[in-house]
Amino acid sequence: MQPRIPRQQGRELPEQGVPRSDADAGLGPGLAAVVAGARRRAVRDGDRQIDTAHLLHSLLEHDTEVRAALGEGPVMARLLGYLVQRSIGYGLRWQGAVEESGGVPVVAGVAGFSPLAAGCMERARERAARKGTGTASGTDLLAAIAADPQARAVEVLGRAGIDAGELLTRLETPSSR
Numbered sequence: 001m002q003p004r005i006p007r008q009q010g011r012e013l014p015e016q017g018v019p020r021s022d023a024d025a026g027l028g029p030g031l032a033a034v035v036a037g038a039r040r041r042a043v044r045d046g047d048r049q050i051d052t053a054h055l056l057h058s059l060l061e062h063d064t065e066v067r068a069a070l071g072e073g074p075v076m077a078r079l080l081g082y083l084v085q086r087s088i089g090y091g092l093r094w095q096g097a098v099e100e101s102g103g104v105p106v107v108a109g110v111a112g113f114s115p116l117a118a119g120c121m122e123r124a125r126e127r128a129a130r131k132g133t134g135t136a137s138g139t140d141l142l143a144a145i146a147a148d149p150q151a152r153a154v155e156v157l158g159r160a161g162i163d164a165g166e167l168l169t170r171l172e173t174p175s176s177r
């Protein structure tokens with residue numbers, strides 16, 4: 001059976017064996033692993049594209065700074081619960097629909113990513129460049145996702161009791177950089 005998400009041509013990170021494409025350029029090794037995890041999750045869920053909810057779920061699995069930014073306890077448990085339920089009911093209405101945003105410019109034509117997710121990846125790289133870090137981190141991607149109210153991940157965050165606007169404010173303060 002052919003995977004629905006096209007394999008992305010490109011280089012491999014020798015230390016991880018994670019496929020990289022041009023869309024993955026400018027990502028640190030940790031974020032490249034997040035993208036690879038989101039890609040596997042999308043295939044497993046039967047989705048045609050990686051969307052922001054896939055990226056959020058993979059960020060939680062791979063990035064301790066992202067988990068710290070989102071907090072601990074019942075809120076994190078609810079968030080993970082909603083993300084896990086995606087393939088068994090909660091996210092079924094998203095299947096077959098493309099994640100787009102009317103509020104934030106999107107990047108079109110990036111194989112395997114929804115237009116909104118591709119735009120978030122680009123904004124994460126831009127945020128890293130503004131900070132002078134060179135490569136995007138998990139918190140850069142989380143901030144890019146939180147900035148778009150149309151993102152599926154923002155809907156999941158809201159259902160779990162996490163306000164995306166407040167999260168973005170925390171991520172933009174100098175102490176959380």
